[in-house]
Amino acid sequence: MIDFSAEIVSGKSIGNILLGANISEYLHEMYASHEVEVKQYRLPNGEARCSYSLGRVLTIATHPDGLIFSIGCNSGYKGRYKACLYPGQTMDEVSKATERQRVFNGSVIINDDFGFSFVLPAPYDEVADHIGDIPPGLVLDEVYVSDFSMWNPHR
Numbered sequence: 001m002i003d004f005s006a007e008i009v010s011g012k013s014i015g016n017i018l019l020g021a022n023i024s025e026y027l028h029e030m031y032a033s034h035e036v037e038v039k040q041y042r043l044p045n046g047e048a049r050c051s052y053s054l055g056r057v058l059t060i061a062t063h064p065d066g067l068i069f070s071i072g073c074n075s076g077y078k079g080r081y082k083a084c085l086y087p088g089q090t091m092d093e094v095s096k097a098t099e100r101q102r103v104f105n106g107s108v109i110i111n112d113d114f115g116f117s118f119v120l121p122a123p124y125d126e127v128a129d130h131i132g133d134i135p136p137g138l139v140l141d142e143v144y145v146s147d148f149s150m151w152n153p154h155r
Contacts, residue, residue, distance in 0.1 A: 002016055
Protein backbone atom coordinates (compact mmCIF):
# COMPACT_ATOMS: atom_id res chain seq x y z
CA MET A 1 0.00 0.00 0.00
CA ILE A 2 1.33 3.44 -0.95
CA ASP A 3 1.99 5.35 2.26
CA PHE A 4 3.26 8.96 2.42
CA SER A 5 4.56 8.34 5.94
CA ALA A 6 6.46 5.08 5.31
CA GLU A 7 10.16 4.92 6.11
CA ILE A 8 12.51 6.12 3.36
CA VAL A 9 14.86 3.22 2.64
CA SER A 10 18.10 4.04 0.84
CA GLY A 11 18.41 2.40 -2.56
CA LYS A 12 15.08 0.60 -2.02
CA SER A 13 11.89 2.56 -1.46
CA ILE A 14 9.85 5.62 -0.64
CA GLY A 15 6.16 5.34 0.20
CA ASN A 16 6.34 1.52 0.05
CA ILE A 17 7.08 1.82 -3.69
CA LEU A 18 10.08 -0.31 -4.60
CA LEU A 19 12.95 0.50 -6.91
CA GLY A 20 13.25 -2.20 -9.58
CA ALA A 21 9.52 -2.98 -9.52
CA ASN A 22 7.32 -2.23 -12.50
CA ILE A 23 5.01 0.77 -12.32
CA SER A 24 2.16 -1.50 -13.49
CA GLU A 25 2.15 -3.04 -9.99
CA TYR A 26 1.09 0.32 -8.54
CA LEU A 27 -1.11 1.92 -11.23
CA HIS A 28 -4.48 0.78 -9.88
CA GLU A 29 -3.80 2.11 -6.39
CA MET A 30 -2.14 5.26 -7.73
CA TYR A 31 -5.16 6.28 -9.79
CA ALA A 32 -7.70 5.10 -7.20
CA SER A 33 -6.17 7.03 -4.30
CA HIS A 34 -4.11 9.93 -5.67
CA GLU A 35 -4.10 12.74 -8.17
CA VAL A 36 -1.60 11.49 -10.77
CA GLU A 37 0.31 13.61 -13.27
CA VAL A 38 2.29 11.75 -15.95
CA LYS A 39 5.12 13.31 -17.95
CA GLN A 40 7.17 11.83 -20.76
CA TYR A 41 10.66 13.28 -21.16
CA ARG A 42 13.99 12.64 -22.85
CA LEU A 43 17.47 12.64 -21.38
CA PRO A 44 20.19 14.69 -23.11
CA ASN A 45 21.29 11.49 -24.90
CA GLY A 46 17.77 11.06 -26.31
CA GLU A 47 16.67 8.15 -24.09
CA ALA A 48 12.99 8.25 -23.11
CA ARG A 49 11.78 8.30 -19.52
CA CYS A 50 8.46 8.75 -17.74
CA SER A 51 7.59 10.34 -14.41
CA TYR A 52 4.49 9.90 -12.30
CA SER A 53 3.73 12.56 -9.71
CA LEU A 54 1.35 11.48 -6.93
CA GLY A 55 -0.47 14.34 -5.25
CA ARG A 56 2.51 16.62 -5.97
CA VAL A 57 4.30 14.87 -3.08
CA LEU A 58 5.90 11.73 -4.50
CA THR A 59 7.55 11.28 -7.92
CA ILE A 60 8.31 7.93 -9.55
CA ALA A 61 10.64 7.80 -12.55
CA THR A 62 10.56 4.85 -14.94
CA HIS A 63 12.20 3.50 -18.04
CA PRO A 64 9.90 3.09 -21.09
CA ASP A 65 9.18 -0.53 -20.05
CA GLY A 66 7.84 0.68 -16.67
CA LEU A 67 10.86 -0.31 -14.55
CA ILE A 68 11.14 2.07 -11.59
CA PHE A 69 14.65 3.48 -11.27
CA SER A 70 14.15 6.53 -9.04
CA ILE A 71 11.65 7.69 -6.42
CA GLY A 72 11.55 11.15 -4.88
CA CYS A 73 9.46 13.14 -2.46
CA ASN A 74 9.12 16.65 -1.10
CA SER A 75 8.23 18.12 2.28
CA GLY A 76 4.63 16.94 1.92
CA TYR A 77 5.99 13.47 2.64
CA LYS A 78 6.07 12.51 6.34
CA GLY A 79 8.35 9.47 6.40
CA ARG A 80 12.01 9.64 7.40
CA TYR A 81 15.33 8.19 6.39
CA LYS A 82 17.11 6.50 9.31
CA ALA A 83 14.59 8.15 11.66
CA CYS A 84 16.26 11.57 11.40
CA LEU A 85 16.41 12.88 7.82
CA TYR A 86 13.48 14.09 5.75
CA PRO A 87 12.61 16.59 3.02
CA GLY A 88 12.20 20.14 4.30
CA GLN A 89 15.23 20.21 6.60
CA THR A 90 17.82 22.96 6.38
CA MET A 91 21.40 22.25 5.38
CA ASP A 92 22.41 23.04 8.96
CA GLU A 93 19.97 20.47 10.35
CA VAL A 94 21.23 17.86 7.91
CA SER A 95 24.86 18.64 8.78
CA LYS A 96 24.19 18.29 12.51
CA ALA A 97 22.36 14.96 12.04
CA THR A 98 25.04 13.35 9.84
CA GLU A 99 28.78 12.74 9.88
CA ARG A 100 29.63 13.54 6.27
CA GLN A 101 27.95 15.44 3.45
CA ARG A 102 29.25 15.75 -0.12
CA VAL A 103 27.97 17.48 -3.25
CA PHE A 104 27.60 15.43 -6.43
CA ASN A 105 25.71 16.53 -9.55
CA GLY A 106 23.45 19.03 -7.83
CA SER A 107 22.69 16.70 -4.93
CA VAL A 108 23.93 16.15 -1.39
CA ILE A 109 25.04 12.61 -0.56
CA ILE A 110 24.99 11.76 3.15
CA ASN A 111 27.61 9.56 4.87
CA ASP A 112 28.70 8.13 1.49
CA ASP A 113 25.30 6.44 1.08
CA PHE A 114 24.88 6.48 -2.70
CA GLY A 115 21.28 5.24 -2.52
CA PHE A 116 19.82 8.41 -0.95
CA SER A 117 20.24 12.09 -1.82
CA PHE A 118 18.93 15.54 -1.07
CA VAL A 119 18.40 17.60 -4.25
CA LEU A 120 19.86 21.10 -4.14
CA PRO A 121 17.45 23.84 -5.26
CA ALA A 122 18.45 26.36 -7.93
CA PRO A 123 20.88 28.04 -8.20
CA TYR A 124 22.87 25.83 -5.78
CA ASP A 125 22.34 22.76 -7.97
CA GLU A 126 24.57 24.49 -10.55
CA VAL A 127 27.00 26.51 -8.42
CA ALA A 128 27.69 24.46 -5.29
CA ASP A 129 30.81 22.33 -5.61
CA HIS A 130 31.40 21.85 -1.87
CA ILE A 131 29.21 21.72 1.22
CA GLY A 132 30.69 25.09 2.28
CA ASP A 133 29.04 26.66 -0.79
CA ILE A 134 25.58 25.87 0.62
CA PRO A 135 24.06 28.35 3.10
CA PRO A 136 23.21 26.68 6.45
CA GLY A 137 19.64 27.98 6.28
CA LEU A 138 18.95 26.60 2.79
CA VAL A 139 15.89 24.32 2.86
CA LEU A 140 16.43 20.97 1.14
CA ASP A 141 12.89 20.22 0.01
CA GLU A 142 13.44 17.09 -2.10
CA VAL A 143 14.99 13.69 -1.47
CA TYR A 144 15.46 10.78 -3.87
CA VAL A 145 16.32 7.13 -3.61
CA SER A 146 18.00 5.49 -6.56
CA ASP A 147 21.32 3.92 -7.46
CA PHE A 148 23.74 6.85 -7.43
CA SER A 149 26.78 4.56 -7.15
CA MET A 150 28.16 5.88 -10.43
CA TRP A 151 28.90 9.12 -8.55
CA ASN A 152 31.03 7.31 -5.96
CA PRO A 153 34.68 8.18 -6.59
CA HIS A 154 35.75 5.06 -4.60
CA ARG A 155 33.82 2.43 -6.58
